[in-house]
Amino acid sequence: MIERVTEIQKQAEAEIAAASSSAALEELRVQYLGRKAELPQLLRDVAQLPPEQRGEAGRTANQARQTLEVMIETAAARFEADELSAALADDNVDITLPGSPAESCGHHHLLTATRREIEDVFCGLGYSVVEGPEVETVHYNFDALNHDPAHPARARSDTFYIEGGGEGSEQTLLRTHTSPMQIRIMEQTPPPIALIVPGRVFRRDSDATHTPQFHQIEGLLVDEGVTLADLKGTLLAFARAIFGADRELRLRPHFFPFTEPSVEVDVSCFMCEKGATSGGERCSLCKGTGWLEVLGSGMVDPNVFAAVSEHGYDPDTHQGFAFGLGIERIAMLKHGVPDLRFFYENDLRFLRQFG
Amino acid sequence: MRVPIDWLSEYVEIELTPVELSERLAMTGTEVARVLHHGPLSADNFVVGKVLSAEQHPDADRLRVCSVDTGDSEPRTIVCGAPNVAAGQTVSVALPGAVMPDGTKLGEAKLRGIKSSGMILAEDELGIGGEHDGIMVLTDDLAAGTPLAGVFAVSSDVLEPELTPNRGDCGGLYGIARELHAATGAALSAPPWSDDPGASTLGSAPAGISVTVDDAALCPRFTARIFENVTVGRSPIWLKARLAAAGQRSISNVVDITNYVMLVSGHPLHAFDLDRIAGGELTVRAARDGEKLTTLDGEERTLDGDICLIADADGPTSLAGVMGGSRSEVSDQTTSVLLEVAVWDGANINRTSTRLGLRSEASSRFEKGLSPEGALEAQAMASALMLELTGATLVDGTLDVGGDGPAANVIRLRDARIISLLGTPIARERSQAILEALGFTVTAADDGLDVTVPHWRRDDVTREADLIEEVARINGLESLPATLPLNRTGRAGGLSHQQRLVRRAEDVLVGRGLCEIVGWSFADPQICDRLLLDDDHPLRALVVIENPMSSAQSVMRPSILPSLLDAAAYNMARGAEGCALFESGSVYRAGRGDDGMAASEHHGLGAIVTGPVREPSWADAQPPAARIETAHALVSSVLGALGVDWQVEDGELPFLHPGRTAMIRTAEGLLGWFGEVHPAVAASWEITQPIAALAIDIGRAAAQAPSHSIFTDLTSFPPLREDLAVIVPAAVTAASVVACVTAAGSPLVSRAEVFDVYSGEQVGEGRVSLALHVDYSAGDRTLSDEDVAPLREKIVAALKVELDGELRG
Known part of the structure; x- marks a missing residue:
């Protein structure tokens, strides 16, 4: 067996x-x-x-x-x-057929994406973000910001005023800049402060390079011993974060009613080398100058502190810097958007390219 | 403002190119918008000629054949078409090789058979004035062959600076020259008003005129001089050429002098025909409401009580600081001139020119605020020119109401303050040199400098910070170090919790496939009718713009919905089958809010979805169309992400489908709405398919959201889960069934959710079947059927009693 x-x-x-x-x-x-x-x-x-x-x-x-x-x-x-x-x-299929169901992700508007990008830069530098009213008073928009009574921006040809909205400094208007929040914040918060104010602003202007509404980000840092060199360093950090690590900064003296000294700030062009492209042609972005104007800024004018001195801001001991930049301008420069009108047309073919 | 460099070089030595000058000005605070060129690009081959003879052309009635001495060995033949050319004249000649302003290069040409080697020039051929009625005749003292550029400015680069509002002193060429002197170190000439032919007349008023100033605040200084034996005529060519390069038209010698002096000094002047000042007296006063004045441009202006004017015995004769009146205008017959140089309140002039829509060279300078002392400087310079160019005699005396401005301010500039404001030192000697170059007077002090402000900077430089700016801008900011400030706020910075939640809400909508738009804050007031709002609807409380750019943008949007509809209509008109859009932005209502702000604004988050809820695809060819539940789901996503507890509530909104309107309610009140847009509203945007829409006051939603979540144990004791199908009358809402189940099953029912809805024969007419998932759970044990059975009975009983419901099957 x-x-x-x-x-x-x-x-x-x-x-x-x-x-x-x-x-x-x-x-x-x-x-x-x-x-x-x-x-x-x-x-x-x-x-x-x-x-x-x-x-x-x-x-x-x-x-x-x-x-x-x-x-x-x-x-x-x-x-x-x-x-x-x-x-x-x-058991194979055509893997190149599109995904389905086609629930594609949406998009933030380029202005939102740019605003957030800038907010995040300053949040990283320790700034807080505050927002304020768009319907403002003459007091906050002009008077407290040391605007001369004859300052042209006050003219009805430049600024939108609101019907039935008070007299004199209490007259209401659509804010022409985000700067009124400088005053409102200093009234509420004693120094030191470091904050930015993003928001919508309005000016009576409409042409190829202006829309009657646009968006700004205001910055304000106040403490004892803050210097113009600190402003330069801060904006250099901003410029490098947004436009690339190789950027340089140029300050040009200017005039703004609420800063002294006041400077316009140029960032070295990121599309060329000193105004000339690699092919040796004149750079179309910076028009051959090698510099892009990006914002206005300066040291807070002592008169602005005087307007809020009862809240702990003493022009003799406190110094600060302020800056204001246009979100549209930054977005146009960075993303090559040639015309402001794209931002407000809301054409899906534009919106889907960003954010 | 146009600054011809050729003219500027009379006051400051210029060694830089126009582009270099522009850069230097820009880097010291004066932006140069453009560099232009006036006249031919080069002055080469433009010379003085003497007409030796001028004969009729044998073959052309209108041409003359001239023999012209241009300094060469032989006279040259030039054929000329001007009627006024004559032997003995001294003229301007363009030689062959000259390049005319339009770029054409002159050659030798035969005109009707006769060779012409050159051209005798009329004014307009060099860009000076519009006169082409004849050739320009020069003074006889000029030698033939003299380069024309030595006689007048043939060719000049022109800067176009953009002055900042604080620099009224740069409204004249001498001010710009002073800036360049400080910025480049180039030598500055003495001011052109240094020699005043009327210096001895100061201190007493001339006879024959009196001036009363009613309100010194509106007119801080009014000066006048009287010139007699004036011959009004043409200006000399050098003056015309300079005005032309600066963009001004020549009018007559007297008017040209006022413009010329203004362009150099920055201080506007006005010439009256003295004989046309009624009564020999002038009054500076506020206009009366409705008072009329015809200005030099021929326009009749209606004035108001805030406008300042100059009147004589017959009434208004000049609009102060903006434009003279036609009644007292200098004419060919004028023999006596009253030259007014005044200082006006800048704000008032600004208001007047805005109010009348009349901006002039004068108003744009006065607006910036000019110094009283500058008035006499302009008088001095103009007086010399009046004597020289019009043959006038100066009547003894200078009328002066108001006098000099306040005493000069002395400001201490501390070295330490420079460092503390700039973050870098500037040597005291350097500061001193800069300030002196700018016209400040400087003396040494213990800790810095004592600086006296010149009258032309009186309003602009009043504090130490202003001096530091002067020193810093001229010293240059290129070498400024870049440092980061200490952040001593004691706060971490970053977004607030609520700001993060707003971002999260937006991100949720993006994640669900919506595209964000940015609409206009402006709206058309007709928006209320388009939204079908009743006459007394609260949304009709519009924030109205007093001075809109157009009626279509004359109010602030009362709702975020129209912006979304605009964007949808725009895209659907361009071929989109549907849209899924949202916007996050301000919405405005009239009236003061609780916070005392001028209008109440809130941060709205709105969305619309119309057409397929997602893009169709090869495997999903017909996705469902968006309906109210699409909006409902989006609201659930957004508020769920924020952790806000909310409920649906019945509501009515005129712009929504009355059967598909839902309000979003939380413990703290209404937060917004969702639904389908009323078909009549959609039709007004030319959209014919259902539009799911929602709007949330996202600012309030974020404020109500919990700051953070607290742990609940949902895993240690899993729930007991069962499904219930309930048949209820069709009018009973899903929410009331869920509420009934939850209440009757309390405290163990932890979740009740409708997952299916059915109506049809099987459940009977007028009734609907709802299927629910029901979870029972207790935090401390796993439930058994015995625990749940009594509750289920209670639920069934409650459904029966409260909602006329019964379990199905």
Whole structure:
């Protein structure tokens, strides 16, 4: 019997090794291990043997059966994996078809994206962000900011006034800059302060380079011992964060009613080298000057502190700087937007390019 | 303002190119908008000629053949078409090779058979005035062949500086010259008013005229001199050429002198015909409301009580500081001139010129505020020219009402303050040199300098900080170090919690596929009718602009919805099938808010979705169209992201579909609305499909949001979950079913949510079946069916009693 078992095992092993599909394997399983197969029958017959033979014969037959079972399982697993791979390889699709459902992500408006980018730069420098009213008074928009009574910006040709809105310094208007918040904040918060004011502003101007509404970010830092050099360093950090690490800054003296000294700030052009492109042509972005005018700023005028002196701002001890930049201008420069009108047309073909 | 460099060089030595000058001016505070050129690019080949003979051209009636001495060995033949050319004249000649202002290069040409080697010039051919009635005749003392540039400014570069409002002193060439002197170190000439032919007449008024100034605040100084035996005529060519280069037309010698002196000194002057001043007396006074005056430009102006004028016995004769009156204008017949140089209140002049829509060279200078002392400087310079160019005699006396301005201010400039304001030192000697170059008088002090402010900077430089600016701007800011200030606020900075939440709300909408727009804050007042607002609707409380740019932009938007509809209509007109848009921005209502602000403004977050809720694709060809539930889902996303608890409530808004309007309510009140836009409103934007819309006062929503979330244990004891299908009358809302289930199942029902709605035959007419997920949970144990069974009975009973509901199936 043992010889027969060994013989069956050898034969079965050879046939299992030669099997070429899981179906053939299944046939072999039935043939050698099925209920009617010889090996299980031999195992059942062990009980008929004389007791002294049963031990060895039983062991041998059992081992043979287990060996064959493992061989078949192993081979079957291999066939299944191969057959699955083959089936999956056939089950292919055009992976270049677009995704579906087409729930594409939306977009922030470029002005929002730019505003947030700038806010984040100053937040990183420790500034807080505050917002203020767009309908303002003459007091906050002009008087407290040291605007001469004859300052041209006050003219009805330049500034929108609101009907039925008070007299004199209480007259209401649409703020022409974000600077009124300088006063409101200093009335509420004693020094030192470091903050920016993003917001919408209005001027009576409409042509290729002006829209009657636009957006600014005001900056104000007040403490003892703040210097013009600090302003330069702060704006240099800003310029490099927004326009690239190689940027340089140029301050040009200017006049603003609420700063003294006042400076216009130019950033070195990021499209060219000193006004000339790599091809040696005149740079169209900076018009060949090598500099881009980006904002106005200066040291807070002592008269502005005088307007809030009762709130702890003493012109003799406190100094500060303020700056105001146009979000549209930064966005146009950085993203090459050629015309202001794109910002307010809200054409989806424009909106989807940014943010 | 135009500054011809050729003329400027009379006052300051100029060695830099125009571009270099512009840069230097820009870097010291005077922006130069443009560099122009006046006249031919080069003055080469333009010379003085003597007409030796002028004969009729044999073949052309209108041409003369002239023999002209141009300093060469032989006279040259020039054919000339001017009627006034005659032998013996000294003329301007362009020789062959000369390049005319329009760029054409002159050659030798045959005119009707006779070779002409040159051109005798008329004024307009050199860009001087518009006269082409004849050639320009020069004075006979000039030698033939003299370069024309030595006679008058043939060719000059012209700077166009943009003055800042504080620099009235730079409204004249001498002021610019002084800036260049300080900025470049170039030598500055003595002021052109140094020699006053009327110096001896100061201190007494001339006979024959009296002046009364009613309000010294409006007219701080009024000076006048009288000239007799004046011959009004043409100005000499050098004067015309300078005015032309500065962009001014020549009128007559007297008027040209006033303009010339203004262009140099920055101080406007006005010449009256003395004989046309009725009664020999002038009064400076405020106009009466409705009073009329015809100005020099021929316009009749109606004045008001804030406008300052000069009147004589017959009434108004000049608009103070802005424009003279035609009644007293200098004419060819004038023989006596009263020359007025006054100082006017800048704010008042600004108001007058704005009010009348009349800006002049004079008003733009007076607006900046001029110094009283400057008036006599202009008188001095003009007097010399009147004597020289009009043959006038100066009547003894200078009328002067108001006199000099206040005593000069002396300001201490401390070295320490320079460092503390700029962050870098400037040597005291350097500061002194700069200030002296600018005309300040400087004496040494212990800790710095004592600086006396010159009269022309009196209003602009009043404090130490102003002096520091002067020193810093001329010294140059290029070498300023760049440092970062210490932040000693004790606060971390960054966005506030609420600002972060507003960003989060916007980000949620972006994440859900919406594009952000930025609309106009301005709106058309007709917006109220387009939104179907009743006459007394609160949204009609518009913030109205007094001086709008157009009626379509004459009020501030009372709602964020119209901006979104505008953008949708714009894009759909350009082929978009639908839109998913939002805006985050201000909305305005009239009247003072609780915060005392002039109008109440809030930060609105609005969105509209119309057309397919998402772009169709190959595997999703027909996505559903946006409906009210689209807006509802967006509100849920936004407020869910903010952690704001809210409920839907019935409401009515005239611009929304009356059956599809929902209000957003929180414990603190209404936060906004959502729904579908009323089809009639949508039609007004030419949109014919349903528009899902929402608006949230995002500022208030963010203020109501919890500052942070507190942990709830939802994992240790998982809820027991079951579904209920309830049939209720169709009028019963989903929210009331959920409320009923939650209340009856209290405290173990932790969630009840409608997930399916069905109406049809199986549930009976007028009834609807709602399927709900219901979660039961307790924080301290896992619930069993035995725990839940009694509650379920209570729920079924409550649905029956309260809502006429029954469990389905």
